[in-house]
Amino acid sequence: MSLMKRISLIFRSKANTALDKAEDPRQTLDYSYQRQQDLLVKVRRGVADVATSRKRVELQVNQLEQQSTKLQGQAEKAIAVGREDLAREALTRKSGLTQQITDLKTQHAQLQGEEEKLTLAQQRLQAKVEAFRTRKETIKATYTAAEAQTKIGEAMSGIGEEMGDVGLAIQRAEDKTANMQARAGAIDELIASGALDDVSQPGGGDDIARELDAMSSDADVEAQLAKLKASTMPEAIESGEGGDDVLRSEPETTTDEGRQ
Amino acid sequence: MIVRVLGEGQYDVPDDKLEMLNELDRAVESAVETGDTDAFGQALGALLAGVRSAAVPHEAGTLDTSDLILPPADASLEEVRDLLSGDGLIPG
Numbered sequence: 001m002s003l004m005k006r007i008s009l010i011f012r013s014k015a016n017t018a019l020d021k022a023e024d025p026r027q028t029l030d031y032s033y034q035r036q037q038d039l040l041v042k043v044r045r046g047v048a049d050v051a052t053s054r055k056r057v058e059l060q061v062n063q064l065e066q067q068s069t070k071l072q073g074q075a076e077k078a079i080a081v082g083r084e085d086l087a088r089e090a091l092t093r094k095s096g097l098t099q100q101i102t103d104l105k106t107q108h109a110q111l112q113g114e115e116e117k118l119t120l121a122q123q124r125l126q127a128k129v130e131a132f133r134t135r136k137e138t139i140k141a142t143y144t145a146a147e148a149q150t151k152i153g154e155a156m157s158g159i160g161e162e163m164g165d166v167g168l169a170i171q172r173a174e175d176k177t178a179n180m181q182a183r184a185g186a187i188d189e190l191i192a193s194g195a196l197d198d199v200s201q202p203g204g205g206d207d208i209a210r211e212l213d214a215m216s217s218d219a220d221v222e223a224q225l226a227k228l229k230a231s232t233m234p235e236a237i238e239s240g241e242g243g244d245d246v247l248r249s250e251p252e253t254t255t256d257e258g259r260q
Numbered sequence: 261m262i263v264r265v266l267g268e269g270q271y272d273v274p275d276d277k278l279e280m281l282n283e284l285d286r287a288v289e290s291a292v293e294t295g296d297t298d299a300f301g302q303a304l305g306a307l308l309a310g311v312r313s314a315a316v317p318h319e320a321g322t323l324d325t326s327d328l329i330l331p332p333a334d335a336s337l338e339e340v341r342d343l344l345s346g347d348g349l350i351p352g
Contacts (some may be wrong), residue, residue, distance in 0.1 A: 002282060003289040004263070007343050011329050105341035124269050127320040135323060145305055158323025161264065167323070169267050 024153045032230040036129045043122045046170045054111040061104045068097045114173045128162045138246045264326035271315035284310045300337045
């Protein structure tokens with residue numbers, strides 16, 4: 001028997017098991033309708049869950065991209081003051097982040113795909129449930145319990161197949177999302193631990209930034225010293241001018257010293 | 261003939277396309293049997309493409325059952341095995 005036929009038979013047998021239980025088959029209609037409503041709620045929740053995961057990944061991509069830009073800036077600054085070792089360190093970290101960002105973007109695309117699939121599944125189920133509701137009322141109004149059997153069987157099989165399909169879609173989306181959530185959690189932890197450098201502390205809780213800040217204030221001190229010297233000894237101007245151009249000017253050197 | 265692609269919905273497929281689809285289906289089936297993942301991916305892709313090109317979407321607001329049901333486009337070989345075994349994948 002063909003693969004397609006086998007899968008459809010398995011689906012049908014699953015859909016029919018619910019039908020065997022009720023005494024008055026018309027009660028089955030209301031029971032099934034309730035289950036359809038429950039499934040609609042579940043698929044809506046599924047869409048919302050996947051959307052939440054997608055937004056979380058978006059946020060992480062933004063955070064890591066900001067951090068990457070920051071590391072690039074630090075590398076440039078380090079090169080400007082002749083610290084190739086610091087520049088190398090910054091670029092090494094940046095390249096690690098680039099890999100993470102690429103992975104996250106792949107995940108983001110997958111989540112977006114799941115979200116679209118579930119949204120469409122929800123719309124399909126909604127249409128079938130509406131059709132079922134109409135059919136249910138017709139059957140209850142028109143047929144006696146004895147007569148209703150066949151009509152109910154048809155309606156139940158039709159909706160049962162759709163419910164099986166949607167149930168499967170929800171389950172697959174949940175499995176995929178759970179996998180990604182574990183990885184997203186790991187990245188959140190990395191960001192929180194400072195291993196990727198926490199961008200929520202701009203200006204830098206990280207060691208590269210501290211070292212550059214320290215050099216920056218050192219250079220600034222040198223520049224001010226040079227100015228002071230220049231005002232008393234004009235021939236010394238040349239020696240101190242370099243640093244102020246390259247590094248961010250920080251006149252408040254006393255507060256910087258407190259951070260070292 | 262109504263064909264459902266899981267995760268996509270139902271399609272109306274003209275009866276004269278059935279032989280073509282059966283042939284594509286056999287390729288999927290044999291890949292599942294031999295456990296050849298690459299062949300499976302290609303065969304499933306070809307089968308679903310065959311259905312989509314031959315079919316039009318079935319009307320949404322009906323309660324018609326499908327004559328044939330196919331795995332989702334991104335299904336793995338293991339998932340299809342689970343589908344065929346009848347337990348596991350299809351929620352009761």
